[in-house]
Amino acid sequence: MQASVFITVTLDCFIATPGGDIDFLNQHPSSNPEEDFGYNAFIETVDAIVMGRKSFKNVLSFDCDWPY
Numbered sequence: 711m712q713a714s715v716f717i718t719v720t721l722d723c724f725i726a727t728p729g730g731d732i733d734f735l736n737q738h739p740s741s742n743p744e745e746d747f748g749y750n751a752f753i754e755t756v757d758a759i760v761m762g763r764k765s766f767k768n769v770l771s772f773d774c775d776w777p778y
Contacts, residue, residue, distance in 0.1 A: 716752050730764060 719725055726732050761769070 716749065732768060
């Protein structure tokens with residue numbers, strides 16, 4: 711069995727702001743907004759996703775189809 715983590719954090723090592731926002735994820739540092747930093751290759755190897763309730767509710771608020 712293998713467990714992997716693919717996570718984005720702020721420079722101060724937080725997953726979200728103190729208020730729970732993840733807006734910093736939209737501040738893409740790449741000059742190519744289509745770059746996925748290896749996410750698509752990683753997600754192809756995933757059989758299950760474990761996500762906290764707050765993260766799940768946040769993802770449901772995104773203006774897109776379920777990305778997972």
